[in-house]
Amino acid sequence: MRLLDDAREVLDEVLPGLDKRLAEAPLMSWEQPGGPGLTVFREAGGPALLVPEVHGGRGTDLLTATRVQRAIGFRSPSLAVATTMHHFSAASLVEVVARSTGMEWMLLSAIARDNLLVASGFAEGRAGQGILTPTMTATERDGVVVLNGTKKPCSLAHSMDLMTASVTLPGTDGSPQLAVAVVPATTPGVSVRPFWNTPALAGAESDEVVFTDVEVPQDLVVRTELVDGDRLDHLQTVGFVWFELLMSASYLGAATALVDRLLAAPRADVGVQAQVASTVRAATLLLEGTAATAMGPINDERLADALVCRYAVQDAITRVLDLAVEGLGGLSFISSGDIAYLAGACRALAFHPPGRHRMAPALRDYFTGGPLRVP
Ligand SMILES: Cc1cc2nc3c(=O)[nH]c(=O)nc-3n(C[C@H](O)[C@H](O)[C@H](O)COP(=O)(O)OP(=O)(O)OC[C@H]3O[C@@H](n4cnc5c(N)ncnc54)[C@H](O)[C@@H]3O)c2cc1C
Known part of the structure; x- marks a missing residue:
C-alpha cells in the first residue's frame, strides 16, 4: 500500500520479519487481551529499538521510530500503543543517560541485551488529575525509597519487566518534587489488577498496577529538576x-x-x-x-x-x-x-x-x- 511503503520498508530494516509475522493473522487476533503481539515484538528484538548502539540497541531516531509505529499500528493498534509506552520510557532513559555520569546506562544495556519491556505509569485513574501531579506516595527509609499507590491504566501491565512510575518526593526545600522510579516488575509488593473494560485496544494490557510497600534503591529514582509551577524540565x-x-x-x-x-x-x-x-x-x-x-x-x-x-x-x-x-x-x-x-x-x-x-x-x-x- 503506497501510503505505508516507506514505513514498511523501515520496519523491515530495523525489526526484520515483524511486519510479515503481524500480517499472517487477522486484525482481531492481535487485539485480544493476552494476544500474541508483545511476544512477537520481543522475538523481533523490538525492545532495543531506541537503545543507542553503544549500549547494544538499534539506536533508531525519532523520524524512523514514527515510521515503525505507523507500520505496526496498521497491523495492530494495541501493539503500537503498548510499544509506544515502552519507547517513551526508553527515550526518557536515553536522555537521562546522556546527561548523567551515573550507572543508568546499565539499564539501557539490560533492555537491549535481555529484550526487556518497560511500562510507563503516570496516570492514576482519577478524572481531572494531571499526569505530572502524582499522588502515589514515596517515602525514604534506610537508604531505599518506599512506594505505595496505584497506576491505572498502565499499558504492558502483564508483560512488563520493568516499570517507570511518576512519584512525588519531598524536595530539598520540603516542597513536593516530581521523580521517576524504575521498578522491576518482580519486586515484592508489585501486583496487577483488571482495569481495562473495553474491547478497544485490549491487546495493550492497560490494567492497574498496584504498589504496596515497594522498596526501590535510591539510584533507581531519578528526580526531575526543580522548575517553577507547571513548566517542564x-x-x-x-x-x-x-x-x-x-x-x-x-x-x-x-x-x-x-x-x-x-x-x-x-x-x-x-x-x-x-x-x-x-x-x-x-x-x-x-x-x-x-x-x-x-x-x-x-x-x-x-x-x-x-x-x-x-x-x-x-x-x-x-x-x-x-x-x-x-x-x-x-x-x-x-x-x-x-x-x-x-x-x-x-x-x-x-x-x-x-x-x-x-x-x-x-x-x-x-x-x-x-x-x-x-x-
Ligand atoms: C489506550 C490507552 C492506553 C493508556 N496507557 C497508559 C499508560 O500506559 N500509562 C499511563 O500513565 N497512562 C495511560 N493511559 C492514560 C492516559 O495517560 C490518561 O491519563 C487518561 O486516559 C486520562 O483519562 P481522562 O481523559 O478521563 O482524564 P481527564 O484528564 O480527567 O479528562 C476528562 C475530561 O475532562 C477534560 N479536562 C480535564 N482537565 C481539564 C481542564 N483542566 N480543562 C478543561 N478540560 C479538562 C478532558 O479534556 C476530558 O474531556 C492510557 C490511555 C489510553 C486511552
Whole structure:
C-alpha cells in the first residue's frame, strides 16, 4: 500500500520479519487481551529499538521510530500503543543517560541485551488529575525509597519487566518534587489488577498496577529538576515530544488500515477514496516534518510543535474515520467487526495526555508570548 511503503520498508530494516509475522493473522487476533503481539515484538528484538548502539540497541531516531509505529499500528493498534509506552520510557532513559555520569546506562544495556519491556505509569485513574501531579506516595527509609499507590491504566501491565512510575518526593526545600522510579516488575509488593473494560485496544494490557510497600534503591529514582509551577524540565520535555509523535504515528497507522479497506472497496466513491488517502498523506507529512525538526535540540518550541502536530493528526483521523466508515457502507460494517473496532480504537488518541481542552489555556498563553506550561 503506497501510503505505508516507506514505513514498511523501515520496519523491515530495523525489526526484520515483524511486519510479515503481524500480517499472517487477522486484525482481531492481535487485539485480544493476552494476544500474541508483545511476544512477537520481543522475538523481533523490538525492545532495543531506541537503545543507542553503544549500549547494544538499534539506536533508531525519532523520524524512523514514527515510521515503525505507523507500520505496526496498521497491523495492530494495541501493539503500537503498548510499544509506544515502552519507547517513551526508553527515550526518557536515553536522555537521562546522556546527561548523567551515573550507572543508568546499565539499564539501557539490560533492555537491549535481555529484550526487556518497560511500562510507563503516570496516570492514576482519577478524572481531572494531571499526569505530572502524582499522588502515589514515596517515602525514604534506610537508604531505599518506599512506594505505595496505584497506576491505572498502565499499558504492558502483564508483560512488563520493568516499570517507570511518576512519584512525588519531598524536595530539598520540603516542597513536593516530581521523580521517576524504575521498578522491576518482580519486586515484592508489585501486583496487577483488571482495569481495562473495553474491547478497544485490549491487546495493550492497560490494567492497574498496584504498589504496596515497594522498596526501590535510591539510584533507581531519578528526580526531575526543580522548575517553577507547571513548566517542564528538559527530561519531561524530551519525553513528551517522543510520546506525542509516536502516539500520533501509532493511531495514524491504525486509521490507515481503515483507508486501505476503503481503497479496496469496488463500489466506494472515488472522490471520497482520494480525499481520505490524501488526508492520511498530509497528516504523515506533518508528522514526519515535525519529527525531523525535533531531531535537533528539543525545547519548548519543539514541544509546542509536537502538540500542535498531535492535535492536527487527531483531527485528520477523526475526518478519515467519518468518511471511511460511511464510504465503506453498511454491509461492510455489518459483515466484520473490524470497521467498528478500528473506528473505536482510533478515537482513543484524544485520551492521551495532555488532552486538548486541558491544554488550551496553556497553548493560548504560549502563542501570546508566555512560556509553555503543561497542566
Ligand atoms: C489506550 C490507552 C492506553 C493508556 N496507557 C497508559 C499508560 O500506559 N500509562 C499511563 O500513565 N497512562 C495511560 N493511559 C492514560 C492516559 O495517560 C490518561 O491519563 C487518561 O486516559 C486520562 O483519562 P481522562 O481523559 O478521563 O482524564 P481527564 O484528564 O480527567 O479528562 C476528562 C475530561 O475532562 C477534560 N479536562 C480535564 N482537565 C481539564 C481542564 N483542566 N480543562 C478543561 N478540560 C479538562 C478532558 O479534556 C476530558 O474531556 C492510557 C490511555 C489510553 C486511552
